[in-house]
Amino acid sequence: MSTDENAAEELLRGPEGLGRRDMPTSWTRRPGIEPTPDFLAMIDALRALQDDVTAAVPPPDVLVDTTKTLSELSERLRAYAAPERDQLTGRLITVPGRGQTMSPVLHLDEWSEHHARGHVTFGRFYLGGNGAVHGGAIPLLFDEILGRLANTGGRRPSRTAFLHVNYRSITPIGVELQIEGRFEREEGRKRFLTAELRHGDTLCADAEGLFVQLKPGQP
Numbered sequence: 158m159s160t161d162e163n164a165a166e167e168l169l170r171g172p173e174g175l176g177r178r179d180m181p182t183s184w185t186r187r188p189g190i191e192p193t194p195d196f197l198a199m200i201d202a203l204r205a206l207q208d209d210v211t212a213a214v215p216p217p218d219v220l221v222d223t224t225k226t227l228s229e230l231s232e233r234l235r236a237y238a239a240p241e242r243d244q245l246t247g248r249l250i251t252v253p254g255r256g257q258t259m260s261p262v263l264h265l266d267e268w269s270e271h272h273a274r275g276h277v278t279f280g281r282f283y284l285g286g287n288g289a290v291h292g293g294a295i296p297l298l299f300d301e302i303l304g305r306l307a308n309t310g311g312r313r314p315s316r317t318a319f320l321h322v323n324y325r326s327i328t329p330i331g332v333e334l335q336i337e338g339r340f341e342r343e344e345g346r347k348r349f350l351t352a353e354l355r356h357g358d359t360l361c362a363d364a365e366g367l368f369v370q371l372k373p374g375q376p
């Protein structure tokens with residue numbers, strides 16, 4: 158098995174030591190959406206590409222060649238574009254990162270209906286400047302953990318109404334960070350949640366989110 162295939166198998170297994178049957182509702186697979194090792198390997202390769210493109214300052218001949226290859230790949234995949242209901246990216250909720258490359262891969266270590274704890278490493282792709290993660294990438298991560306926590310445990314779907322983020326100290330790229338989210342309280346359709354992102358003992362950022370339960374027919 159290649160390294161990529163091993164990585165994909167690893168992703169399919171999900172968080173270490175936690176069986177899928179123990180997952181609350183929104184942490185589990187939706188019916189009909191099956192991740193395949195090949196698809197996950199492609200997503201992993203794209204994540205690596207994003208980091209490499211961000212860091213690279215190639216000579217002109219490599220640039221021309223790379224652009225040609227990327228354009229060919231785009232064209233090849235465009236032929237297989239599926240409607241949203243059949244899309245895999247972002248919907249593979251049993252694997253860290255959900256098969257998407259927009260936000261960094263969130264690895265969940267512990268979860269319940271009211272609490273989730275995990276770890277994450279922002280790659281070079283997420284660099285803002287001076288070794289710090291871009292300020293816009295951090296809310297992505299908070300929305301990821303809180304959105305899933307808001308909708309877990311048999312709760313009806315809700316959407317983010319607000320997400321307040323406090324940047325307490327720089328969030329470094331390339332190192333493992335710890336993230337924790339909590340379901341604080343519910344008032345009618347309103348769900349209030351909080352989260353913190355830490356590097357060791359340093360609090361990098363914290364957030365408060367309001368998620369409002371959708372009414373029937375609300376998109």
Ligand SMILES: CCCCCCCC(=O)SCCNC(=O)CCNC(=O)[C@H](O)C(C)(C)COP(=O)(O)OP(=O)(O)OC[C@H]1O[C@@H](n2cnc3c(N)ncnc32)[C@H](O)[C@@H]1OP(=O)(O)O
Nearest residue numbers: 300304308314315316317318319345346347367369371372
């Ligand atoms: C399908 C599940 C996907 C889960 C993914 C979750 C993560 C996401 O990122 S979702 C994408 C980002 N979010 C969005 O696109 C949401 C866009 N906004 C909306 O759709 C709507 O404004 C929505 C659903 C949040 C609320 O609208 P609506 O259902 O009409 O609520 P409304 O009746 O006005 O308000 C309900 C309560 O929430 C409060 N509220 C609503 N928005 C806010 C806000 N921004 N700030 C404070 N309070 C608010 C209201 O004051 C009201 O409170 P009360 O009941 O005490 O009077």
